[in-house]
Amino acid sequence: MGNREDLLASARRCLQEKGYGRTTARDIATGAGVSLAAIGYHYGSKDALLVQALIEAMGEWGESIGAALAGSAEVADPEERFVRCWDAIRDTFEEHRGLWTVQFEIVGQLAHLPELREQLAAAQKLGRLGLAAVFQGRSEHVDTPEELAKGVFYQSLLLGQVAHWLIDPQQAPDGAEILRGLTLVSDAVLGRTPA
Helix, strand or coil: CCHHHHHHHHHHHHHHHHCCCCCCHHHHHHHHCCCCHHHHHHHCCHHHHHHHHHHHHHHHHHHHHHHHHCCHHHCCCHHHHHHHHHHHHHHCCCCCHHHHHHHHHHHCCHHHCHHHHHHHHHHHHHHHHHHHHHHCCCCCCCCCHHHHHHHHHHHHHHHHHHHHHHHCHHHCCCHHHHHHHHHHHHHHHHCCCCC
């Protein structure tokens, strides 16, 4: 690998091990075996490098989720598919713990990182449409206001599930618990009598 790739790999390791706020430019440069000046030369700043490393890690998680959900998308029964999808998503958290920890850490930093905020905002729409498609057993993304609304719902549940898991993995809800909560809430909100 070249210096640029070594820096990116080192930044990803630092994010996983130390988080965003505790990672220094020296940590990254030392891990890559290059000088501090290499960060400025290749990425402009430590923050720009960390943003690139975070985006790359998020893309890897997206691929991991896609693989984990591949079998769930083919389940015909929507309730069973819903449960399987949430269980498959939860099963990816351990492998990507550092990524999730950094994402929650970085939310408080977004006001100072407009480039990252823009990149994350741009990625949200695609993520929402992808979640909506998977939970409905479709492989294609349909870009409509209705699908985005479904995706917002799924994305919000995902962030909540991750937060529960980061606090206490043993108490993080599984797919069946999420489905039960959804059923109870939707019955109450829509004025239906529970079955």
